[in-house]
Amino acid sequence: MRVSRAERSANYVILFAFALFALIPILTILQAALGPGDSAGTGETASFAGLHLGNFTEAWQVGHFGTYMRMSFMVSASVVVVSVGLSILSGFAFGTMRFRGSTALFYLFLLGIMMPSEAIVVPLYFDLRTLGLTDTFWAVALPQVAQSVAFGTFWMRAYFRSSSRSLIEAARLDGASNRRILWQVLVPLARPAIVTLIVLVFMWTWNEFLIPLVMVTDESLRTAPLGLAFFQGQYTQGFTLLAAGAVIVATPVVALYLFLQRHFIAGMLEGSVRE
Amino acid sequence: MVGRGSRRDVGPPGEPRRIAYLYLLPAFIVYAAFLLYPLLRAVQISLYDWDGLTLGRWIGLDNYREVLTDEGLRSAFGHALVLMVFFALIPIVVGLLLASVLNRAKVRGLSFFRTVVFLPQVVAMVVVAVAWRRIYAPDGSLNSLLGAVGLDSLTRGWLGDYDFALPAVGFVGSWFEIGLVTVLLLAGMGRINGELYEAARLDGAGPVREFFAVTLPSVRGEIAVALTLTVIAALRTFDLVYVTTRGGPGNSTSVPSYEVYHRAFELGRVGSAAAIGVSLTIVIFAISFAITRIGDRGTS
């Protein structure tokens, strides 16, 4: 397939244009975060080669990001561990076993992928409040586990279904129990799919806004995106510190993404269009 | 039909297994408790007029009637439809273009471009909203850019302009979703058999004809997935509206999800909020169903 040079240059132009388009808002924030203090309030912050890294420490303190980031890590990590574990189990069941009602149950799980949190957050809040369970760590984590399990089950089922049938049959004929088959045969092979699931669940949980907003009022339980939204209202003197806070909040997921993006994108592409 | 599940959980392959339920149970318990049950409760609450504190008052389907007749709510759903154009249609059109470019050409640094283009999806929506709120400010980069190219007359406070606030918010959505859609479509295109292209070329088709004759039909499935994901994203925009406009100016950027929060937790109209949430869910299910149906029909 020979492509003319003109076409190739045109392609590069288009690509660069869109790459720039994707990056510009992010660069705007980065630039503001590293710039000098721009307001009547903040004085000059510590700078290194013209990059005011002191902005980050100041934003961290003024915006109480330490608490929020820690909370976000804890919530995201817990949700990842629990939901990936549960999804592997249920995906294995759906993907390799026949049982009555499997189609109906699977469609039930699919509902969860499409269900907006706006629909359930209202009754969930009031019910948890009656039980005295609002303002707890699990009030934030468990609804997100539920959402992630819906997607995770779909994801792992898709993977397990396409795993080599013969491999599973051979293991069964050898007398391996289901548990052996799952954890010692399939899961090691499923590592790319599982890594992708981990990254996706982590990202979605970290970035979640509505559920933590509603479920907790205790400051020490708030997550990072909430901290940023409130910081926007609280910090009235300009944009620099707000931008620094935004960078702080976005960094963990972006870092994870850049580090694992090969897995991430490859996995997402492979799994997305099954069925 | 074979016997009702073998008693041994390890049996010859192909036997229906009881043990499957055990594997499903943990996931199902959490899922049912925190998603399915609340949904049922939402339906129940939506039939009452409740302020969240005192006893609720039964009003049947009045809340739903309000969803269909109240001007404010109807425009909220209307705005959601507009957002769908920005979140779904535009990214798909642009994504098709981008993906076919990436697919055709032997472009070096392909994975770099893919990484960069996908990056917006990874950034928290709150951060995205903070960034774009700044860009749209009267003294922000968009107006500076317009001024620099001599289009000063177009400058304005974008998020406070009655005509442009909603498109401005929508455009953020386009920016956000283009990467995901492109990557998705690219994957689909990568699976297209090269021979199809050969055949088309032998028939004398240029790049445009190739696209419509070979590429487009082959990625129908991917387009369906992309449509579903982006439409759901459009209907669920809460963070973006909360951080940028809170529904303003006036009510020109009100969206159903923001109305749910506003009514349940600021106005004390929990029943109405639940009804809006349930309606939103129904709309999402209906659209997803329709998309899958259309997608399936193509691949026969």
Add this chain to the structure above:
Amino acid sequence: MIRSRRLLLIASVLGVTAVAACAPGSSTSPSTSAPSSASAVETDAAKMGAVTLLVWDQEVRGGQAAQMAELIKGFEAKYPNIKIERVSRSFDDLKTTLRLALSGNEPPDVVEANNGRSDMGEFVKAGQLRPLDAYSTAYGWEARYPKSVRQYSSYSPDGKTFGEGNLYGLPQVGETVGIFYNKKKLAAAGLQAPTTWSELQSSLATLKGKGEVPLMLGNLEKWPAIHVFGTVQGRTTPPETIKSLAFGRSGATWKSPENLKAAQTLVEWVDKGYFNKGVNGQDYDPAWQGFTKGTGVYLIAGTWLQADLEKAMGADVGFMLPPGSAAGDKPVATGGTGLPFAVTSKSKHPDAAAAYINFITSEDAMAVLAKTGNLPIADTSAQVVTGTLQKEVFSSFGKIVEQDGLVPYLDYATPTMYDTIGAALQDLLAKKATPDQFLDRLEKDYAAFVSAQG
């Protein structure tokens, strides 16, 4: 199999009817057992044992943040047994989250609540705030806070009447909306600070002619325009009418020629280009920041900006009450008190909470407020003021309080008025609604509420 299916059907029908039969919520609203006599309350904070108080406030701007930090430090130093856990948030964010917090199981002890009907009125109605009358007597607040000030934080226990009844909160600062002006720019345009309303209007035209932005306004948050409109309305509508409209009392109407004139004036200003471009898209804080950097000659805003403006502009900025038709006229301006601090009914340490409130509103506290660039509501004349802007703010406030010229914020009126007037003003400023339609919308909200009150 058929039998199990039928069983399933019966079970689900029963389930549905059971679910439908129980209405959500409970019929008992939380009871507030407030101590009825002064002797039942403990006022010596040192005797209260180890206590942690959770306080939510919206003291985020320059002067506000400074005074709160200093006062908390002073309180904790004086009473080491009481620790203050503070959450501070913007006015908008606090408004969004306060209701959720109060209805939760562990609400804060002290909250700074907007005293309008949409917030404090609703909280009182739901029994979420504790009446403070016993503490008022015990601490002697009545002596330092005249009734005209206490009325802004008073509601009847059922939340129906605003302005009388129990005391539910105590504010630290007074507020009035006036006109900040850039002295240098006025002088450069050959103008003097206007002393009558017509002088102000003609100065707007002159400044526009000289290429300046006469009026700076950032209305993205929807509430700033309420202050501007209130200022204009004060020129045309009698103060007693405004009070009835703003307190949600019956007997007034929005559809009057005076209110119409006010709305028309506002539209006129938009038409003549007196405002900065795109007011509805401009954030409030960047707007006044722009004012400090030289955009805009007049800024119609409240005294809460005093500290920030003085810090940025020094002697270049002045403050004046909105002028009347003649130079000696009795002044009328929107204002009253800042947001009051209230105690929640679920608080386990009401005595400590009241002691905290007493501390941050004491005479010493008032001095701290003045020092950090705020406008204390009590003991105002006893304060030492430095700085030209602060002097102007203090004397203006003193004058208007003395002459009883303050009218309440318009959004106080009904539980939904804050939303209604905010959106309606944005529509009016954007010419999406005519002055008549604007007034219709306000009248609808106000009249519906007043008739429902009975």
